[in-house]
Amino acid sequence: AQSVTQPDIHITVSEGASLELRCNYSYGATPYLFWYVQSPGQGLQLLLKYFSGDTLVQGIKGFEAEFKRSQSSFNLRKPSVHWSDAAEYFCAVGAGGGTYKYIFGTGTRLKVLA
Amino acid sequence: NAGVTQTPKFRVLKTGQSMTLLCAQDMNHEYMYWYRQDPGMGLRLIHYSVGEGTTAKGEVPDGYNVSRLKKQNFLLGLESAAPSQTSVYFCASTQGLAGTYEQYFGPGTRLTVT
Numbered sequence: 001a002q003s004v005t006q007p008d009i010h011i012t013v014s015e016g017a018s019l020e021l022r023c024n025y026s027y028g029a030t031p032y033l034f035w036y037v038q039s040p041g042q043g044l045q046l047l048l049k050y051f052s053g054d055t056l057v058q059g060i061k062g063f064e065a066e067f068k069r070s071q072s073s074f075n076l077r078k079p080s081v082h083w084s085d086a087a088e089y090f091c092a093v094g095a096g097g098g099t100y101k102y103i104f105g106t107g108t109r110l111k112v113l114a
Numbered sequence: 115n116a117g118v119t120q121t122p123k124f125r126v127l128k129t130g131q132s133m134t135l136l137c138a139q140d141m142n143h144e145y146m147y148w149y150r151q152d153p154g155m156g157l158r159l160i161h162y163s164v165g166e167g168t169t170a171k172g173e174v175p176d177g178y179n180v181s182r183l184k185k186q187n188f189l190l191g192l193e194s195a196a197p198s199q200t201s202v203y204f205c206a207s208t209q210g211l212a213g214t215y216e217q218y219f220g221p222g223t224r225l226t227v228t
Contacts (some may be wrong), residue, residue, distance in 0.1 A: 009154070032215045043118075043204060043219040044157075051215075090156060094215035099164060100145050100208050101172070102217060104156040 002027050004093050006105035013081050014113045021076040021108050023091030032094030033074040034102070035065055039087045047089075050074065061085070086112045116140055118220035120205050126226045127195040135190040135223050137205030145210040146188040147172075147217065148180060150201040157204065163188055164210070195227045 003026045013019055025031055032051050036044040048059025055067040065076045074091060091105040121136040137146065144165050149157040159172030163182040177199060179191045188207075192199060202224050206217040 034215070036219075041222075043221045044206075045219075046216060049216060099162065099170070100210045100215050100217075101147070101159060101162060102157075102215070104158075106154060106156040 002093065002095055002103050004091055004103050004105040006089075006091055006108050008108045009106070010109050010111065012111040012113060015083050016080050019076075019078045019081045019085070019110070021089050021091075021110070023074045023076065023105060024072050025074065025091075025093045026072065027093055027095075031074075033065075033067060034092040034094070035059065035063070035074075035076045036090045036092065037061075037087050038090065038107075044090065047076070081110075081112055083112045083114060086110055118205055118207055118218050120203075120220040120223050122223060123221070124224050126228065127192075128228055129196060131195050132191070132193050133195065133225075134192075135203055135205075135225075137188040137190070137207075137220060138186055139188075139205075139207040139218070140186065141207065141209070141218065142185070143207035143209050143218075144185075145208045146182065147206045148178070148188065148190045149204045149206065150174065151204060151222075152201050160190065160203075195225075197227045199225065200227045201225060 005024045034049045035047040050067045088107045088109045090107045092102040095101040118139045147162040148160040158174045161180040166185040169180045181189045205220040208217045
């Protein structure tokens with residue numbers, strides 16, 4: 001069955017430190033992968049996406065993610081975190097079948113210490 | 115261009131009452147989705163639509179009905195609300211073109227059932 005796992009429920013980092021949020025997926029075919037960010041009380045905003053090609057993808061707000069097929073992972077990274085990055089982050093995989101459905105992970109809540 | 119809008123933003127219902135949540139998109143998207151978001155569970159798909167006049171069940175459809183009479187609108191109905199339906203509801207849409215799965219999300223509706 002298709003699934004997405006975000007093993008870290010909460011992560012706390014200091015402002016200026018580097019960040020890596022983990023995402024592992026289970027999917028039979030080549031996945032379409034996404035990272036979304038949700039600020040408190042807001043909807044979801046797309047950070048970046050992977051469809052094919054270069055396995056290192058760049059997104060908005062200085063984020064990047066690397067697709068590793070051998071590890072079934074799509075981890076999100078940022079070299080230097082800003083206080084405004086505090087939010088909840090969701091990884092999702094496109095479930096295919098022509099319905100364009102997503103399967104979401106349970107999210108990782110990021111706290112940034114000043 | 116408003117993107118995806120949701121009405122209302124907040125609502126409190128008593129057990130057994132009914133209500134309809136409205137989602138509207140102005141991007142001429144074919145595909146529309148209703149999700150619910152609960153703490154620690156990510157986003158779960160309730161129902162979706164692959165085009166005007168079509169609807170299909172998602173992961174957690176029980177207690178909800180939907181209609182897509184117009185391409186731009188996707189309605190989610192609760193016929194007899196239950197406390198278990200207390201949640202934040204998000205609508206999303208996508209064009210569904212081959213090679214792109216990007217979903218655009220509305221700001222959410224916070225529903226409390228007492």
